[in-house]
Amino acid sequence: MPGFIIDLDGTMYAGTDPIPEADRFIREIRGQGWPFLYLTNNSSAAPEHVAAKLQSITGIETDASQVLTSAMAAARYITEDRRGRRVFCVGESGLRQALEEAGFVLTDDSPDYVVQGIDRDFTYAKLEQAVRHIRSGARFIQTNPDHLLPMEGRLIPGAGSIAAAIKTASEAEAVLIGKPSSIIMRYAIERIGLPAGDIWVIGDNIRTDIGGGIAAGCRTALSLTGLATPDNCEALIASTGIRPDITCVSLMELFRLLKDAEA
Template sequence: MNGFLIDLDGTLYRGHEPIPHAAAFIAWLQAERLPYLLVTNNSSRTPEQVSEHLLALGIEVPAAAVYTSSQAAAQYLTEQRGVRQRVHMIGEAGLRIALEAVGFDLVETTPDYVVQGIDRSFTYAKLTEAVRHLKDGATYVLTNPDRMLPSDGGLMPGAGSLAAAITAASGVEPVVIGKPSPIIMAYAIERLGLPAADVWVIGDNVHTDIRGGAVSGCRTALVLTGVATPDNVQEQLASAGLTPDLVCTDLQHFMDQFQTPAN
């Protein structure tokens, strides 16, 4: 049996618009009883909020089938914690709720960790505060490295763009949790309960989704509906130095390819 780790932004939707065939693809997985998990680098929403957002777009997915980079960051910190549990957070509700759910104390002073995700109210003051904590010895944890995200009006800066400023100012490199890091991939594969070789990673970003799948020993399918498009796909593949198992115009194309005898 195959399992599926599926990206969200640029794969199932763009902002508040569903991507064609996304609902049919999820319905197909459910009808065929194929195990799947929606794995997103977006740290801003909780799984429940993701589920609600998808439902508003006509895509019915339970919150239990959503795994975010915030959840993965909280899981990672729980494994590392020991007596260190003071966290200075730069991020939004999804990250705050994930950290609080596993018992971390969110603080403004003397943190053990600086945990950063996307923060659309990021300021120079927040940059300064994070840098000072890192200079004082806090461990830097980044939910995801995405420098750009697809949205309603086009691409927008992601958590990785904020991290670039923090790293440049502090000289401290973060522990990266989200795709393509093997950290989130290992957690997601474990949740599916399948060998990595039986798992397909499907996404629109060569540098995060496809690389994450490749380094984890999964099969990979690139869909040209988000960061990668029919116009830029060759440039994207060349810059990443990767060759996905499948390159598909959209999720319907993936279903057609997957159901051929070769697969």
Template sequence: MTNTNEPILSYLTDMDGVLVHENHLIPGADKFLAELRTNDIPFLVLTNNSIYTARDLQARLRHTGLDIPVESIWTSALATATFLNDQRPGGTAYVVGESGLTTALHEIGYVLTDSDPDYVVLGETRTYSFEAITTAIRLITAGARFIATNPDATGPSREGILPATGSVAALITRATGREPYYVGKPNPLMMRSALRRIGAHSQSTVMIGDRMDTDVISGLEAGLRTILVTSGISGRTTAENFPFRPTLTIDSVADLVGHTRAPFDL
């Protein structure tokens, strides 16, 4: 059992459903982040979205009223690049994805190619093409290793849900018989890479999220205490359907203002 009496020295927090919702600030999120910065508490904002670079996300968040440093944003694309750099430095990859993913791979020195790559890396994109997916299938069949930034099956839009990385990965798996290795949440690997990013330790870090099936379980499996906010996907009732529980459930991050050092005394 995680000791809730350990001091809180750092935070990992999901973005959508915790800080923003459909490009609108969740009330109190700005005050929560301001308190962390005022008290010099390290934090990292996590997202499974691999479309945007950290700088892109910084600009989008600024429009909602959140001023977050680029170095405090951690995407599944960055986590994927870190993983590949650890596994096979200076490798090659065929990428199906947007600038968030291609930029992250370029920055670690990867060469992007469709000629006998080490990896096929699948990320989220709004313009999946039949040609690109066909190329990915052929390369994987020929021996390229299959990596995906995250397993999310759908994503939100103003018109309704959209197929996301996990859905396209399932299509490729059906055609190749090869399952991808997913780097993003709920893989605790993303939590551990985030902890290393800010020099934090799992025993003194809290993970805040709005989804039991990604945020809470990945935090739990990485040894972090977890806070579920009901301002996004999972509610108090639906959370009871899971065989694991968050350390604390609150309405929103606004409840943490004034309690960032000792949230479990709420």
């Protein structure tokens, strides 16, 4: 029985538009009883908001239990790391909520961790504070490496761009949580409950989705519906050295291949 770790933006929807056949794919794998999880590097939104957005755009019935965000994974990681309960947070409501729900105290006074995600209210003052705390011994946690994000037909700076400023000034490397990190992939595989080799990681980003899936020992399917397209996929594969198990122009193509393999 296969399981699925499924990216969202570029795979299930593009901005506020549904990806064709994505809704049918979910209905079909549900009908087969195949387990799946939506995995996103987005740290800005709580899982219930991610689920509501997916349902609103695609019509797919979704609840928060089917979503794992980089914010949730970051909160779990520092819970297991056990260096303390005080966190300086550079991020938005989804990250703050995940940390507070895990029992951490958000503070700008002698934190044990600096946890950083996308922050569209990022300022020089926040940069100065984050750097000061890290140079004083706080551990630097980066939710995801995305340098750019698609937004209404344009690209905007992502969490990775903010992290680059903090890393440069603090002269410290961060613990990376989101895709392609093994940390979030390990948590996602655990949630699916199958061996990694039985799980397909599906996404449109060859570096984060496919690279993370390969490193975790999963099967991989590059969806040519977002960052990767039929026109650029071979160039992306050549430039990254990352080759998915299959490429598909729609998720239903993947479903049909798996059904034929079971027949």
